[in-house]
């Protein structure tokens with residue numbers, strides 16, 4: 797009887813620790829929260845995607861984001877690829893409300909900018925093209 801009890805206690809202990817681990821990995825390793833789990837980058841960059849990303853930027857993002865590091869309403873985009881993973885950027889674009897609710901890095905930006913980035917209804921495909929453009933922008937900004 798004693799042995800069975802010990803087993804139960806040990807079992808509970810293992811379950812408790814397992815649960816804890818799960819919680820930790822759900823922070824997504826700097827990838828943010830959303831449908832984008834894995835982005836495979838193109839090398840060299842795909843210029844068709846860059847061009848589409850740029851067109852969407854000019855239409856939907858340029859009012860608040862500069863291509864330099866200067867902040868207007870939102871942060872400037874120069875250097876973005878050094879500080880964020882491409883998955884994080886895509887989740888920020890396609891899932892901004894949840895990101896602002898859950899992701900510590902996004903919340904910190906909100907504290908600095910004092911404006912919530914609105915949901916721009918960008919598709920996952922278009923968000924991927926914007927990421928391609930953001931990578932091209934970082935190359936262009938460094939060559940300036």
Ligand code: HEC
Nearest residue numbers: 856857860869870871885888889905906909911912913916
């Ligand atoms: C009305 C202004 C506004 C528009 C339009 C806007 N954003 Fe933002 N964006 C913000 C603000 C403000 C933040 C900082 C987070 C916050 O406060 O919500 C931000 C943050 C971001 C970030 C994170 C920047 C960093 O330094 O990590 C990315 C990436 C981003 N926006 C992409 C986009 C894209 C792509 C578009 C266009 C499809 C867009 N935004 C349109 C205001 C805007």
